[in-house]
Amino acid sequence: MxxxxxxxxxxxxxxxxxxxxxxxxxxxxxxxxxxxxxxxxSLDEATPARVGAFAPIPDEVAPQVREALRQRGVEQLFSHQAEAFRLARSGKNLVIATPTASGKSLCYNLPLLDRFAREPQARALYLFPTKALSRDQEESLRAFMREAGLSHGAITFDGDTPADARRAARERGGVLLTNPDMLHTGILPHHASWARLFSNLRYVVIDELHTYRGVFGSHLANVLRRLRRVARFHGSDPVFIAASATIGNPQAHARRMLGCDVELVSESGAPAxxxxxxxxxxxxxxxxxxxxxxxxxxxxxxxxxxxxxxxxxxxxxxxxxxxxxxxxxxxxxxxxxxxxxxxxxxxxxxxxxxxxxxxxxxxxxxxxxxxxxxxxxxxxxxxxxxxxxxxxxxxxxxxxxxxxxxxxxxxxxxxxxxxxxxxxxxxxxxxxxxxxxIGAPVEHARIDPDNVEILVQHLKCASFELPFEEGEPFGDVPPESTAEALGFLAQHEVVHPTAGEGGRRVFHWSSDAYPANHVSLRSVGWDNVVIIERGTDRTLAEMDFRSAHTMLHEQAIYQHEGEQYQVEKFDYENHKAFVRKVAPDYFTDAMTYVRVNVIQEDQSAPMGPELHAGMGEVSVIEKVVGYKKIKYHTHENVGYGDVALPEMQMHTTSLWLTVPESVVRSMNAPRPAVIDALRGVATALRTVACVGLMIDPRDVGKTLGSRDDAEGPPRKDGGVGFDPTIFLYDNVPGGVGLAARLFDQRDELLVRARRLLESCACEEGCPACIGPASGVMPGQAPVDPHPRKRLGLELLSVLGIAGVQ
Amino acid sequence: MDLKRKLARLTGVGPGGKPATNRVATLPEPSSEPRAESTPRAEASYPSSVDAHPAEVSHEDVAATPSPSQALMASSGAASALSQTTGAEPVAPKDPRIEALRRMLADWSERQGQTAARRGTIPAKPRPGPLPVVPQETPYGTVHVSETLLSPEHRHGSAPVAGALDVEGDLVARLALHEELAGVDFQRMLFLDTETTGLAGGTGTVPFLVGLAWFEGRSLRVHQLFLRKLGEEAPMLRVLAARMATSSCLVTFNGKSFDWPLLRTRFVLNRVATPPELPHLDLLHCARRVFKHRGAGTRLVHVEEQVLGHRRVDDVDGSLIPELYFRYLRGGDGSALTPVLEHNANDLLLLAALLGELVRKFRAGDGTAVPSGEDPRDLLGFAGVALRAGDLARARAFARAATGGAGTVGVEAHALASRLARMAGESQVAVEHLLQGLASARGLQAATLHLELTKLYEHSLKDLASALRHARLSAAAELPDDHRRRIVRLEGRIDRSTRGRALESGARPPRPGV
Incomplete structure (x- = not known):
C-alpha cells in the first residue's frame, strides 16, 4: 500500500x-x-553570567516544610527568597520583581506552607491571569504539600471546574487558585458560601502582577478592594504577595493596585x-x-x-x-x-x-x-x-x-x-x-483604580456583596468620595439608603440584577455588543460598544480565531451585530474622524521658545465615516465604503502639544504640507510612547486638531487657520493615567521621537517612523517637493528639539 | 479625587439602574401610616436629590396629587421629612463645587430622560396606602407579620389543605426518592416559600417575605414575615430559626436550589447562627417526576390548575414582585404589596394541598385498587416513581392502570407493565402487554416493543422463530451493527436447532447435490 x-x-x-x-x-x-x-x-550584546547570592533557610520555617525542601535538594535559599519569607512572615504586603526563572513561586509558596504547618485551618487565595497557569501551579503546590505532609489541598476554581469540585473547593480547599474574572463574578458575590475561605484567609498571592495594567489592572484593583472588604466582614486581614516581571515601577504599581504600603523585593539572588x-x-x-x-x-x-x-x-x-x-x-x-x-x-x-x-x-x-x-x-x-x-x-x-x-x-x-x-x-x-x-527596565505599568466609570461599576458590585455604611471607605477611596458615589447610585435606584444605627445611612443593593455579570474586567463600562453568526445563531463573541463602531460597522470584516466574518447588520439600538462567514481576500480598516475639545487644563508648561504642552480633561468625539478594504499579504488598498453611525463622545485625559500658527507659517513649505508633517510627528510620538509606557497602541489615541474650539471665534491676531495641536489621549473613558505620565515625560518623548525619525532607514517617511504621506498609493511613490520626513525633522528643530548624539 | 466632576459626566450606571429623573420616587412621600418616622424615609433627606430642583419637585408633587385631603397629607409628610433632614444632618455650607455638581447632574438627568423616553414609559408613581402587616414583639425583636388560621375544612381548589396531615412517612420517602423522610413526623412539618428582591441569587438578593405555614391540630396557620426595611433581617431570621427548631422538616417548591440556599446566605450575612439543616421535601422534583407525561410543564401554577383545579384570580406576575417591593421601599404604596402577600399565602396553601393530593393518589397503588378516573398520564408517572423507589408491586399496579391511556401513554404503560412482569418472572404476561401495546404503537415506539419481544422470545420463552419475526421489525430501535448481529445470531440458532432436531429424529439433513 x-x-x-x-x-x-x-x-x-x-x-x-x-x-x-x-x-x-x-x-x-x-x-x-x-x-x-x-x-x-542590529544588536549583539552578551549579558555576563551572574553568580548566585544564597541565604540559609530561615530558622522559623516549620520543620516539615524544611524537610520537604531538603527532599527536593534545596539546602539553602536564594537571597530574595529568604527576604520574601522574612517580610511575608512579619505580615508585610510585598511585591517580588525578579527576572524569569529566579524561583519566584517559592517566594510565595514558602511563607504559605509554613503558615499551613502552624495553622491547619488557614486558607489562601492565588490569582493568575490565565487558566493554564493556575492548573500548572495547582499541580506543583499539591506535590509540595504532599511532601511536607500537609493535607490542605489546592483546588483550581474557574469556569471549567465541575459542580462537585466547586463544592469541595468551598468546603475544604486550603489554597484556592483562580483568576480575577472568577473572583469577580463567581466568588465575591457569593461570599457567604465561601465563609470558611474568607474567615481564614491568610495570604492572597497575585502572580504576574505586571499583566494587570491599563483597564484590566484598574478593574483588578477594584476587585481587590472588594475582596478586602469581604474578608474584613468575615474577620480576616490577609497579607498580599505579588510577583511581577521586571518593570520600571513594580513597587509603585503594587501600591496603587493594593491601595496600601507594599515592600519590594527586587534583588535576585539566582545565578544566571x-x-x-x-x-x-x-x-x-x-x-x-x-x-x-x-x-x-x-x-x-x-x-x-x-x-x-x-x-x-x-x-x-x-x-x-x-x-x-x-x-x-x-x-x-x-x-x-x-x-x-x-x-x-x-x-x-x-x-x-x-x-x-x-x-x-x-x-x-x-x-x-x-x-x-x-x-x-x-x-x-x-x-x-x-x-x-x-x-x-x-x-x-x-x-x-x-x-x-x-x-x-x-x-x-x-x-x-x-x-x-x-x-x-x-x-x-x-x-x-x-x-x-539591555538597559534597566523602563516600562511602567499604569492603572487608575479611581477611573470613575470603573469605580462606580465596582461600587455596585460591592454594595451587592455587603451594604455600605455611611463613613465607610472603599479601599483607599476616602469615605466622603465613597458616600458621594453611593449617593449617585442611590439617585439611580440601584442602591437604597436606609437609616441605620446612630442615624448613619446604610446603602443596600436594591435592584433585581446581578451586577458582576454586567461588568467585564477587560473593558470599560457595561455596554457590550453581542456578535451573532447568521445561520447558526451562535454567539461568537462580545465586544465593547466603543470598539464595535470601528470593528462591527456594516460590511466590516470581523476576524475571529483565524476565520473571517462579514458584518451584515449592525443593530445599533439593541447592541447586536449579525455576521456571516466569508472567505475574502481583504480585511477592512475603519476610517474615523476624531475631534478633541479641551474641557479643563490641569497642568501646562512651555517647552522651548515656541512649543506649549498641556494636560487635562478633554472630550473626544469620534465618528466612523468609512472604511478601507485592504488586501491580505500585499496590504494594497482595494476599495472604500461608507459607514453611517452616530458619533461617540468620551471624556478622558490627554496630553497636548500646541505649535503656534506663526511657526507653521515660518516654515519654508505650504501650510498643508506642514500640517501633514505634524500629523506624522504625532504618529512617531505615539510609537515612542507605546514603547516607554508598556501599553497597547490601541490604548493611546492621537489626533491633530486645535487647542481651542475650531468653531469658536476667529483668531485675535486676524490670521488664517489655528494653532495646530497634537493630542495624545487615553483611549479609555475616564482615562487610566497614561496622559499624566506622558506629560511628565514630555521632554524625553520628543527627543526619542526625533531619534526615531533620524535612525529610520527610509528616505521620505515610512509606516515605521513618521508614516507614509497621506493619499499615496503603494507602487507609485510621487516626487514630493516637501518630503514629510525632512519637514518633520525641520519642524522639530524649529521647536527646539535637538537630536541626540 | 475630582470625583464629583467625573460622576457628573458618567453616561449611566448600567443594568439595574434607572435614570435619575426617576428620583422623584425617592422624595418624601405622603403617608397615612402612623409609623412614618421609622419607615425608610430617611433616604428622602439625601440632600442633592432634594435640593437640586426644589421648584420641579414641588411642582410634580402637587401635580400628582388628586385630592385635597391627600395633598394635605402630602405636605405634612414632606414637612416631617424636612424636619428629619435638619435633625439628621447639619446644614452644610453651600460649596460652589457642590452647586456645580448639581447643575451637571441636572443636565445629565435631562439627557438621560430622553434616553429613558426612548426605552419606554416610566411607571406612574404609586399612591400610598396601608401595609397589610402588623408589628409583633418577639424575644428576637420586632417583626412584621401577616397571620391567618385556616379552618380544618379549608380546601385549595379540589383538595383539602389538611390532607397533608394524613401522609405516611414511608410513602413520602418513596414519592420523593429521599430515604431520610421516612422517619419524619409530618404533624410538625414547616411549609416555606419566600418572595425575594430578585432571582439572581448571591449576597445581594434579599427575601423580603418569608412565608411559613404549619399545622396546629388540623388547622393550618399561615405566618408571613415581612421585611419592612432593608437591614432589619436579623429578628425575622431568628424567628425563622426558632420555628425551624420546633419543626420536623421543610416542605418547599424548588426550595432546595433557591429558597434555602438564599436563606442560608442571609443567616451568614446577618451574623445569625444558621439553624441545623432539616430534612427537606422539595415538591418541585416530586411533581416533575409524577406529572412529566402531561407535557404542559411543571410550573407551580400549571400544577395548581391542572391537578387541583384551582385558578388564581388577579394573581401578581412573579417577575414584577421585586419592582413592587422596591417601589414600596422608596416610599410607595404599602397596600400595593397585598397581592404579593396573597400570592405567597396561596403558594403555601398549594404546597400543603399538593402534598396531600400526591400522597393520596400514590397511596391508592396499594394492592391493585387504583381508582379508575385518574389521568393515565399521572398513573404512568406514579408507576415510574414507584419503580425508581424499588416499590415494584405498586409500580405494576399503576402501570397496569395506566394502560388504559390513549396513544403513546398507553403504549409506554404497556411497555413498563411488561418490564415489571418480566422482573416478576411472568414472561407470558410480559409478552401480552407488549402485544397489546403494539396495537397502537407507531414507528420507533413499535420498533422498541418489537425489540423487547424478541428478547423475551429468545431468552425467556425460547421461541426462536417468534424472536426472529420480531427482530426483523426492530431495526429502528438498535444500532445497525447490533441489529445485524442479532438477526445473524437468531438465524444461526434456528438453523442449528432445526439440524439438531433432524439428527435426533434420525433423518439426515438434505444434502445438496445428492
Whole structure:
C-alpha cells in the first residue's frame, strides 16, 4: 500500500547532515560570517553570567516544610527568597520583581506552607491571569504539600471546574487558585458560601502582577478592594504577595493596585549563565516604501539553523495563525532535509490540555527539539531549560519580551535570545534603538483604580456583596468620595439608603440584577455588543460598544480565531451585530474622524521658545465615516465604503502639544504640507510612547486638531487657520493615567521621537517612523517637493528639539 | 479625587439602574401610616436629590396629587421629612463645587430622560396606602407579620389543605426518592416559600417575605414575615430559626436550589447562627417526576390548575414582585404589596394541598385498587416513581392502570407493565402487554416493543422463530451493527436447532447435490 511505503521512507534512521555545524556557538559564527545575514543584526550584546547570592533557610520555617525542601535538594535559599519569607512572615504586603526563572513561586509558596504547618485551618487565595497557569501551579503546590505532609489541598476554581469540585473547593480547599474574572463574578458575590475561605484567609498571592495594567489592572484593583472588604466582614486581614516581571515601577504599581504600603523585593539572588541578546532586522527589499523581508520566514530560517545544529529552541509567534504558519514551514523544511518533523511541536491556547502537557513533558525530557508557541507558554509554565529563544516580532512590551527571553538558559549555560523584528512601527523603533532591551527596565505599568466609570461599576458590585455604611471607605477611596458615589447610585435606584444605627445611612443593593455579570474586567463600562453568526445563531463573541463602531460597522470584516466574518447588520439600538462567514481576500480598516475639545487644563508648561504642552480633561468625539478594504499579504488598498453611525463622545485625559500658527507659517513649505508633517510627528510620538509606557497602541489615541474650539471665534491676531495641536489621549473613558505620565515625560518623548525619525532607514517617511504621506498609493511613490520626513525633522528643530548624539 | 466632576459626566450606571429623573420616587412621600418616622424615609433627606430642583419637585408633587385631603397629607409628610433632614444632618455650607455638581447632574438627568423616553414609559408613581402587616414583639425583636388560621375544612381548589396531615412517612420517602423522610413526623412539618428582591441569587438578593405555614391540630396557620426595611433581617431570621427548631422538616417548591440556599446566605450575612439543616421535601422534583407525561410543564401554577383545579384570580406576575417591593421601599404604596402577600399565602396553601393530593393518589397503588378516573398520564408517572423507589408491586399496579391511556401513554404503560412482569418472572404476561401495546404503537415506539419481544422470545420463552419475526421489525430501535448481529445470531440458532432436531429424529439433513 502507498501509505506503508511512505511510512517506511520516514521510518529509517534519521540522517544528520554531515556538514551541519553542531552547537550554538558554531551557528552564531556561521551567521556572523554570512554576508547576507551578518549586517542585519542590529544588536549583539552578551549579558555576563551572574553568580548566585544564597541565604540559609530561615530558622522559623516549620520543620516539615524544611524537610520537604531538603527532599527536593534545596539546602539553602536564594537571597530574595529568604527576604520574601522574612517580610511575608512579619505580615508585610510585598511585591517580588525578579527576572524569569529566579524561583519566584517559592517566594510565595514558602511563607504559605509554613503558615499551613502552624495553622491547619488557614486558607489562601492565588490569582493568575490565565487558566493554564493556575492548573500548572495547582499541580506543583499539591506535590509540595504532599511532601511536607500537609493535607490542605489546592483546588483550581474557574469556569471549567465541575459542580462537585466547586463544592469541595468551598468546603475544604486550603489554597484556592483562580483568576480575577472568577473572583469577580463567581466568588465575591457569593461570599457567604465561601465563609470558611474568607474567615481564614491568610495570604492572597497575585502572580504576574505586571499583566494587570491599563483597564484590566484598574478593574483588578477594584476587585481587590472588594475582596478586602469581604474578608474584613468575615474577620480576616490577609497579607498580599505579588510577583511581577521586571518593570520600571513594580513597587509603585503594587501600591496603587493594593491601595496600601507594599515592600519590594527586587534583588535576585539566582545565578544566571551568559546570555547573548540579539536583534535581527530583516533586510529592506523595497527602500521607497520601507518594506522588509518577511519576519516570519526569516524567523523560520534562523530557527531551522539552530535546530539543525542540535540547539533546543523555543520560537514565539504573536498569534495563533502565525505559529501555525511557522510550524508548517519548519516541518516542511525538515521533511525536505529528511529530518524528523516530530522534533518540532506547536503549543498554543487552543490545543487540548493533554496535548500541551505531553509537549511540556517531551520538552523537559529533550524528546522535542523545538516548540513553536504563542504567549500561552510565556507565563511561568515549567518546561525546563532551553538553549535559545527566538521571538518572531516584538510582543508589545519589553517586559513580555524579557519573559520570553527568560526561557533561555535556565541551567546557567550560555544561551541565545533573539528578536526578529517585523516591519511594524514598534518593531522598527526597537531595531533602530535596541539599547532598550539591555538597559534597566523602563516600562511602567499604569492603572487608575479611581477611573470613575470603573469605580462606580465596582461600587455596585460591592454594595451587592455587603451594604455600605455611611463613613465607610472603599479601599483607599476616602469615605466622603465613597458616600458621594453611593449617593449617585442611590439617585439611580440601584442602591437604597436606609437609616441605620446612630442615624448613619446604610446603602443596600436594591435592584433585581446581578451586577458582576454586567461588568467585564477587560473593558470599560457595561455596554457590550453581542456578535451573532447568521445561520447558526451562535454567539461568537462580545465586544465593547466603543470598539464595535470601528470593528462591527456594516460590511466590516470581523476576524475571529483565524476565520473571517462579514458584518451584515449592525443593530445599533439593541447592541447586536449579525455576521456571516466569508472567505475574502481583504480585511477592512475603519476610517474615523476624531475631534478633541479641551474641557479643563490641569497642568501646562512651555517647552522651548515656541512649543506649549498641556494636560487635562478633554472630550473626544469620534465618528466612523468609512472604511478601507485592504488586501491580505500585499496590504494594497482595494476599495472604500461608507459607514453611517452616530458619533461617540468620551471624556478622558490627554496630553497636548500646541505649535503656534506663526511657526507653521515660518516654515519654508505650504501650510498643508506642514500640517501633514505634524500629523506624522504625532504618529512617531505615539510609537515612542507605546514603547516607554508598556501599553497597547490601541490604548493611546492621537489626533491633530486645535487647542481651542475650531468653531469658536476667529483668531485675535486676524490670521488664517489655528494653532495646530497634537493630542495624545487615553483611549479609555475616564482615562487610566497614561496622559499624566506622558506629560511628565514630555521632554524625553520628543527627543526619542526625533531619534526615531533620524535612525529610520527610509528616505521620505515610512509606516515605521513618521508614516507614509497621506493619499499615496503603494507602487507609485510621487516626487514630493516637501518630503514629510525632512519637514518633520525641520519642524522639530524649529521647536527646539535637538537630536541626540 | 475630582470625583464629583467625573460622576457628573458618567453616561449611566448600567443594568439595574434607572435614570435619575426617576428620583422623584425617592422624595418624601405622603403617608397615612402612623409609623412614618421609622419607615425608610430617611433616604428622602439625601440632600442633592432634594435640593437640586426644589421648584420641579414641588411642582410634580402637587401635580400628582388628586385630592385635597391627600395633598394635605402630602405636605405634612414632606414637612416631617424636612424636619428629619435638619435633625439628621447639619446644614452644610453651600460649596460652589457642590452647586456645580448639581447643575451637571441636572443636565445629565435631562439627557438621560430622553434616553429613558426612548426605552419606554416610566411607571406612574404609586399612591400610598396601608401595609397589610402588623408589628409583633418577639424575644428576637420586632417583626412584621401577616397571620391567618385556616379552618380544618379549608380546601385549595379540589383538595383539602389538611390532607397533608394524613401522609405516611414511608410513602413520602418513596414519592420523593429521599430515604431520610421516612422517619419524619409530618404533624410538625414547616411549609416555606419566600418572595425575594430578585432571582439572581448571591449576597445581594434579599427575601423580603418569608412565608411559613404549619399545622396546629388540623388547622393550618399561615405566618408571613415581612421585611419592612432593608437591614432589619436579623429578628425575622431568628424567628425563622426558632420555628425551624420546633419543626420536623421543610416542605418547599424548588426550595432546595433557591429558597434555602438564599436563606442560608442571609443567616451568614446577618451574623445569625444558621439553624441545623432539616430534612427537606422539595415538591418541585416530586411533581416533575409524577406529572412529566402531561407535557404542559411543571410550573407551580400549571400544577395548581391542572391537578387541583384551582385558578388564581388577579394573581401578581412573579417577575414584577421585586419592582413592587422596591417601589414600596422608596416610599410607595404599602397596600400595593397585598397581592404579593396573597400570592405567597396561596403558594403555601398549594404546597400543603399538593402534598396531600400526591400522597393520596400514590397511596391508592396499594394492592391493585387504583381508582379508575385518574389521568393515565399521572398513573404512568406514579408507576415510574414507584419503580425508581424499588416499590415494584405498586409500580405494576399503576402501570397496569395506566394502560388504559390513549396513544403513546398507553403504549409506554404497556411497555413498563411488561418490564415489571418480566422482573416478576411472568414472561407470558410480559409478552401480552407488549402485544397489546403494539396495537397502537407507531414507528420507533413499535420498533422498541418489537425489540423487547424478541428478547423475551429468545431468552425467556425460547421461541426462536417468534424472536426472529420480531427482530426483523426492530431495526429502528438498535444500532445497525447490533441489529445485524442479532438477526445473524437468531438465524444461526434456528438453523442449528432445526439440524439438531433432524439428527435426533434420525433423518439426515438434505444434502445438496445428492
Amino acid at each position: 502507498k501509505f506503508e511505503k511512505e511510512e517506511a521512507a520516514f521510518g529509517g534512521p534519521r540522517r544528520t547532515p554531515w556538514n551541519a555545524p553542531r552547537g550554538l556557538d558554531s551557528v552564531l559564527q556561521q551567521w556572523k560570517a554570512d554576508k547576507g545575514l551578518g549586517p542585519c543584526f 549563565g551568559e546570555r547573548r541578546v540579539m536583534v535581527f532586522n530583516p533586510p529592506v527589499v523595497n527602500a521607497e516604501l520601507g518594506i522588509r523581508a518577511s519576519y516570519l520566514k526569516t524567523s523560520v530560517r534562523l530557527t531551522a539553523d539552530l535546530v539543525r545544529a542540535g540547539v533546543s529552541t523555543l520560537l514565539f509567534g504573536q498569534s495563533r495563525n502565525n505559529i501555525e504558519v511557522m510550524l508548517k514551514y519548519l516541518r516542511d523544511k525538515f521533511v525536505e532535509e529528511k529530518l524528523d518533523p516530530a522534533l518540532i511541536q506547536g503549543y498554543r491556547g487552543g490545543y487540548l490540555p493533554g496535548t500541551r502537557r505531553a509537549t511540556e513533558a517531551a520538552l523537559r525530557a529533550g524528546e522535542v527539539r523545538c516548540v513553536v508557541a504563542t504567549n500561552a507558554l510565556e507565563l511561568g509554565i515549567d518546561i525546563g531549560s532551553l538553549d535559545a529563544v527566538v521571538c518572531a516580532g516584538y510582543p508589545g512590551s519589553v517586559a513580555a519580551l524579557m519573559q520570553r527571553f527568560g526561557r533561555a538558559g535556565r541551567r546557567g549555560a550560555g544561551s541565545l535570545a533573539l528578536l526578529v523584528t517585523s516591519s511594524a512601527p514598534l518593531d522598527q523603533y526597537l531595531a533602530g534603538d535596541p539599547r532598550f532591551l
